[in-house]
Every structure is written in structure tokens, then in C-alpha cells.
Amino acid sequence: MLTPDYYNKFTCIADKCPITCCKEWKIAVDADTNRRWKKLLPPDTVPECRKNLSAYTTKKDGQRVIGLDAMHRCPFLDEAKLCRLVSTYGDSVLSETCTTFPREYHTFHDHKEGMLMPCCPAVIDLWRYTLLDFPQVSEPDALFLIRTSIMNLIQDTNISIEEALLESFYILSELAKNVPITIAKVTEYFSPASLAELRAAIHDVELPAADTWMERNELLQDLSVNYIEEGLYAPYLNPLITLAEQFTVPDDERLIDFNKQLHTYDILFRNYVANEIFSDLLMPEDTIDDMLLHLEWIALEYASIRQSLFLLCSAEGANHLSYETVRDYIVILSRMTGYEDADIREYLENSFASPIWDWGYFALVVGK
Template sequence: MREINIVEPAFVTSFKCIGSACKDHCCKSWDITLDKNTVNRYLKSSQIEIKNIAMENIITTKESFGRWGKMKIAAGSNCAFMDEEKLCRIHKKLGASALSHTCATFPRAHNVFKYEVRNTITLSCPEAARQLVAQPEAMLFNETKTLQPQPNSAGDVNQEQRLISLMCSTLLKDSGIHAEEGIYSLVGMFLYFDKIKNDENRLEKMENYFFQSLDALNAGNVTPQLAQLKPDYNLQWSLLMLMQTFLASKTTSRSSSTLQHYVTKLIYLQAEGLEQNDVSVSMQRLDRAWNNKVLPWLHAHPHVMSNYLQYRVYNDNFPASENGTHLSELYLLTAEWFLLKSLISACADLVGEVIEDDVVNIIYSFHSVTKHDKDCAKVFKQFIESTKVNDDLSLIYLLK
């Protein structure tokens, strides 16, 4: 027998679907794929209502055993199996065991390794995003062991990548409400790691540099370093406009209307800079909103930003990448963090205060629109390349 380690954050362990109370349920607009057994079970069901709905609304694709069919769902429409109470007829009449794999598992997901399974949950689910924001200890990890005859048919954990990921998570966690200080620390760390990549004492030097960075962060030494940076408002403004234009084009995506509600507020503020022919006006207004409205709220909710960035490190296996460098992955994470920060700031400025529901809405709708689009990360990286001043270090201008 082989021992398998099961890891998951506390909010994943405690998560429960809230059914009809969900503000933006997952049975709308998205493709719902069905495996062969599920398609046949519904089409041949003894429940006449289920059978009739299946015959009218299942499209048989036969792409593979796991993708034998999909539900016919028009943009903005619900799955035909959803009833007037926003509950699933399949679950009601046939039981949970009759649900397709997609419906039975969403929003849960798993990163599987040879001797480890890391359970996670997608933040495109509003309730998952709410629990991450609402629970101070959401990113505390639970670990259990299970026995199975054979190891998983997956690669083993890359121990060096896992170590770097843990270092990233720790620095971002300890930066608290000042995420920019944690990100700034990661920039220096990645540059140093790249410098010693061929050193025979690499691991020892990596650990030493990490602890030096952590000590500097906790001693407040990063704050004056960031204070010396001059913001590049043109870079900030240009990157935001590119990302907003792209997001505005995703009109048929689930949650796009929710995200667009907040994007519109940000565009309104940025338009002020265009009217005055000075983009710094808009960026300085966003900065004031962050400092005067958002940061005081974060002081009362110090776990929010830390939880979100720790989740990204864990869920994305950050900074591992098949095609990019650690620094390029950090630039993408920083750009997305800067976009979320700007959306929250614009909303706070125009509404007059920070409301937890707005923070949750921004996070879940952003993830719903972008993290289920395989091309989004590539497009965002193209935007980053087009707005860089000289090199990857341009990312530090998003921290001011």
C-alpha cells in the first residue's frame, strides 16, 4: 500500500454549495460537459421529465468518453435541468450519484502528484470567493493521509519548485495589507535565484537569501525602498486600459455583467485623465482612494489581500511555468493584482466606502471571466510586453 498526502486550505475543507441562495450560480452560460454514461443515463431515464429535457437539450458530441455530450445553454440562460427554485432536477429526482462529473465536482479541483493530492477550489464560485474573503484563517492548511494500492499516475513533486512556492507564500503572507512590499521582495529574490542558478550550493544560498528577505520585510526595511520609487503613470494607465478593453469584450462569459459593472467604474475614472490630457490625474485619484478608503478597510480586515495572494500561489503552483520564467509569472500575477486593486479603488471612490460584497464580486467575476479562458493569460502577457518600459523590472512601477 502507498501513503498519499492530501492537502487543502481550510476554506476548501469547509466549503458547501449554497444552492438557490447563490448570487451567480454555475448552471448558467457555461458549457456543461457530460460523460458517455451520464448522457445515456439521462436519455434513457425512467423519469419522463428528465428524459424529455435530456432529449431536447443534450447535444451529443462524442469527442471522448469523458466529453460525450454537453448541455444546450444559450448565453445568459440556465441549464434546462434547473427548476424554478434554482435547484437541479437531476439532484432532486435521481440523487447526487446521478450528477455528471462536471456538476458533481465544481467548483472543486485537484492538483495530483505521485504521492500527493492538493485540493483546491475555483474562485469563479461566488461562495468560494466569499469564504476566502470572510475567513481570516481560510488559507490555513489541513493535511490528512490515505492509503491506496498504487501511487497516482502523475509526476512527483518538484521539491525545489515547492520550496520556492513556499517562500513566495510566506513573503506574501507576512506583507499583510501591504502586498506591494511582498511582491517587491519576490522581485529581488527571483533575480538572485536566477543569478545563482548554476551554483553548486544553490539551495543553501536560496534559503539564506529568503530568510534575509523575510527579516527585511518584517523589520520594515522594504517600505523606504518602495518609497524611493517614482510611479510610472503612463505604464499603469496603458496596462489597465488594455486589460479593461479585453475584459469588456467578454460579454457572453458567465459573470461578465458583474465584472463589467466594476470595469465601467474604473473606465469612468480613467476617462478623467483623458479629458484633462494627463493620465496621472486618474492614477493619482485611484491611489488616493486606495490609501484613504481601501487601506483603512483592510486594516480592519487584514487577512483579505494576504489570503487572496496565498491562494494564487497555492492554486496556480506559482511561480512554476512550462513556458515562462519565474519573473514573467510574477509580472502576470502583479498585473492581475494591480487590476483588482484598481477595480476595488474605483468602486470605493465612487461609492464612498469599501463594501465586502463588492470585493467578493470583483474577485469572483474576474476569476469567472479570465480563469476559464485558456487564452486570457497569454493575452495579458502580450499586454504586459507591449507596455514594458525596458525589461521585466517594469513591474515594480505597478507597486506604486
């Protein structure tokens, strides 16, 4: 199995976790686990004791999940933020979701890949200081070569993350117009000479900063509306959306100050985006059009996180962007945008004139 260098360094921090995965989230229960749970009594310390563990599950959005309590917490989570099931029965009682999180696996026709998701604070802690090392497929086809080339751009500290995303989307769009896609063609598009020419052209494009900030603000509010209505992530979203509703286009001084503060976390954000490229840009059976949709979603996630941090940083009296704030909002926005592939496509189809954006709109969301 191919895994990034950080993969085996992960350790759950359990009761030390600032944003537990046992709260405000759908916790899936697979069929095998549910059958076993029908034969197991709940621990004595579980509130509202029921006849068996399966009685604490429910159906939601077509799948069986653990029914959360009135505070949106797993009923098996105790006051010390530890799992009552593990304390009573051991790790083997857990569902597949609880056992694997925050790990994720993709199985391709000739290999399997494992990665960690940014929905866990302990994962973000692994990405803070050093650029990650991602594995490469031993004999890549053209699509895997595209993925590797984009990750290399994201991790190139000589250009900004925004520049890397703009160049990547342009190249993907051009490749999609010129099928079949060959290794030779991909190599040419990502060659130093081609990138230098593209970089110069993008540099000359006028991107009104005010329009970018307004669009990001609208996207952030749109992504948040359902979670606000359900009362989820309230300590994070309620103050954020209040700020978004009061949003005014920032002046140059505010932008400069924010960009300076954000640059402190440049390595962290490069690792975040590169990990999203590794884990989500290319899925089994994907086409180049699928990769375009996934890159749009990654850009939307990144832009929403940036907008969230800008709003918080610009709030009255907020003159320092702490690591904890950056980490926590990466986690929250990642959970909010962690859609299944079909849901991402549906969202893009319902929200935009075309699910595949033109480069101009992509540039408006990403900015410079």
C-alpha cells in the same frame, strides 16, 4: 492528499448563492457522463424537452459543454436556483465538473493536493476573517520551497501584499537567471537578511502612481472585452467598463480613502492571493519560468480586482465598499481569468513584447 485547513469546511449554499456556477460559464461534460446521459430522459420540468440529456450538450472550444439558454443559464437550473437533474436523479447523475466544483486537484509525482477555487462566493466567505493555514510538502524540493516562502510573505501582515508580490517576483527572476536552483540558494534568497536588503531597495524605487492606475485600467478593459461582446456578467461588467472608460487619475485624497476601505479586507485579500499561490504558482512538471508566468497572472488578477473595486468605490455616491461587492468582484474576475495554462501563455505572448515581464513592468502593474 494535502489540503488547506479550510478545504473540508466548504458547503455549497445552493439556492442561497448570489452568483451561481450554473450561469454564464462553460460547464464541461466528460465523456463518461455524456454516454450515460444518452440513456436518460430529461426531467419533465426542463424547457424545450429533448430526447435525452446528451441532447442539451454542445461542442465549444474543443470540449463538450452544456448548452446554455438565451439568458446564459444551464437549462437544468430551475427558478429556485436548484438543479433539476439532482432533484430527479440524485447527485450521481452530475458530470465530473459539477461534482467537483469548486474543488481543484493537482497530482505531483509523490503527492496529490486539493484546494478550492475563488470562483465561488461560498469559498470567499471562508476566507474573510482568519489567515489560512496551508500544508507543506514533507520533503520539499527547491520549487516547492519557493512556493511556501512566497505564501509566507503574502501572509506576513508586517508588509503589504504589493510589497510581498514585488519581492517574490524579483527573487523568482533572479533564481531563473542562476540555475540550477538549489534549496540552499532558495533559503538564502528568502532569508531575513536578504529580504531586508531587498525591501529597502524596493522602497527607494520610484513608481509613478498615475502610471500604475492607467495600466491597470487598460488591463481591466482588455480582460473584459470578450465577455462584454458575449453579454456575459453584464450586471457587473457594463457599469464597471463605463467607469473605466471615464477613468481619470485619482488624487491623493481618493487614494487614501480607497486604501482605508480596502484595508478592511486585508485578511481576505491575503488569503485570496496566498490561495492562488498555493493552487496556481506551481503545477506538475513546471519549471522556474512557468512559475514566473503564473506569478504574473496572479498579479494581473489581483491588480484587476483592485482596479474594479477602486472604480466602483470612486463612483458618484459610492462611499462604502461593502463585503458583498468585494466578494462578488473577486468571484467574477476570478472566473474571467480562470484560463487554462496554455491559454494564459498565449494571452501573455500576444499581449506583451515578452511573456516573461521585467521587474519594472511587474512593479507597474502591482504598484506599491
